[in-house]
Amino acid sequence: MKKNLKEKIDNFLKENKINITGGTIKTEEELSEVLNNIAMSDFKKGKFQKSLYFVEKAIEFNPKNYYALFIKGTIYRASRNFDEAIKCFEKYYELSKDSTSIMYIGFSYAELGDTDKALDYFRKGEQRFSDEEKNNYRMLMCAVYECIGNIYMNRENVLEFKECDKLSLNYKLAIKYYKMSIKIDKNNHLLLNKLAACYHHLDDEKRALYCYELASKVAPEIKEYKGAIEEMREQGIVSETIEF
Template sequence: MEDNQNIQDKIKSFLEENRINVKGGTITSEKQLSLVLNDLAMGDFKKGKLDKALYFTEKAAEFNKENYYSYFIKGLVCRKLGKNEDAIEAFNVYCKDSDDSLTHIYMGLSYAELGNIENALDHLRKGEKNISKNEKEDHKLLICATYECIGNIYLSKENIVEFNERDKYSMNYKSAVRYYKMALKINRKNPDLINRLAACYYHLEDLNKALYCYEQAAKIVEDKSMYVEAIKEMHEAGAKSEPAGF
C-alpha cells in the first residue's frame, strides 16, 4: 500500500496537471478525488465538453475501482459521442452495482441504435416497468423517447402481420399502438409519431382512429397537403373521426 505522503503527492500532482482548483476543503484520499472527478465529468457532460468528461470518468475509475457511478456517467458520454458499444459496456459495469431503471433505458436505447432489437426491447421494457413516478416526472423526454422506441421496435418487427384462423393480425401492431399513445400523452406535438400511430390503426382496420390521427397531425405541420388528401380519402371511404386515446 502507498503511504499517506505518496498519496497526497499523487493527488496534488494530478490536481496541478489538470488545473483543478478545489474549493471548500482539502482532498485527503483517492476516493474523495474520485468523487470530485464524478462531479467534474458530469459538469463537462452537461456543457457539451465530451472528451474532457470522458477523461474525468476514466480517471475517476482509476482512483477508485469501486466508484461505479463513474461508469454511468461514462455511458452517458459515450452515447453522446455515438460510441454505443462502449456505452453499453460502461452501463453494464454500473448495473452490476445498481440495477438502475434509468440505466436499463439508456442501455436499451443504445442497443436500438446498434440494431440489436431483442436486447433493446428487453432493457427498455425492464427500465420503463420499474421506473419510479418521480423519475418519470424528472425525465419526461427520456421516458417519451423510450415509449416511442419500443413502439418503433414493435412496428418494425418482421412478419408483423400473421394470418391465422382466430386473429388476422399479430399483437405487434397493438403493442406499437400502446406505446405510441403513452409517448403522445407526454408530448402530443410530434406529427411523425402521430403518423406512425395512424399507420398502425390503418393496418388494424380502425379507420376512424386513423382519421383522428391524421386530423391531429394536420393541426401541427406547416405543409398540410399530404394530410388533407388522406383525410379527404378517408371521409369518402366512410370513416368518422374517433379519439385515439392521446
C-alpha cells in the same frame, strides 16, 4: 490533509488545468465527484474523448464512484460504441442496482439492431420501476415506450409478415406504446406522425386523420400535416377521437 495526498491532488489539478473555486478538494473522493461533473460538462459539449479521460480518472481516484460507470456508458453510447456501453451499464447495475441502467442497456441493444434483447431489457426495467420511479423518470419512460413502438413498427421482414395477423399485431403493439409515450409527451408531433402511420397501415383513416390534426396544432409550420389533413377531408374522412 496529508501532505502526499495534497500534492497528488494539486499536481493532478495543475497538470489538467483545472481551477477550483469556492473551496478546497481535500480527498480523492471529492476530486472524483468533481471529475464526474467535468466529464459531464465535456460530454454535453461533444468532447467525448476528453470526457472519457476525466471519467476514467474519476474511477481511478475512487473505485466506489459507481455513477462514473454510468457516465462512461453514456459516453460510449453517444460515441456509438454500444458493446462497451452495455458493459458499463451492466457493471453499474451490478454495483448500484439502479434500474435506469437497465433501460439504457435496452437502448444500446436497440441501436445495435438486437430488438429481442432490447425488448427484454425494457420489460425488465419497467418491472423493476415503482410507480414513483416511473413518475420521477417520466421522460425516460417516454423514450422507452417510443423505442418499443419503433421496434414493433419496423418489424417488417418478409418471413415474419407472410401472415396478415402478425402484421396487424405488431402495428397494434406499436400503437399501444406510441400512445403510452404520447400520454407523457402530448406535444410531440413526431410521435403523433408515427402513430398516424400505424393507423394508416391498419386502414383506420379516421384515427390517422385525428393524429394529423393534433400534430398540426402542435407544429403548424409543417406543411405536410396540413396537406395530409386536406387530402383526407376531401376524401370525406371524418376524424375519430383517440384517448391517450
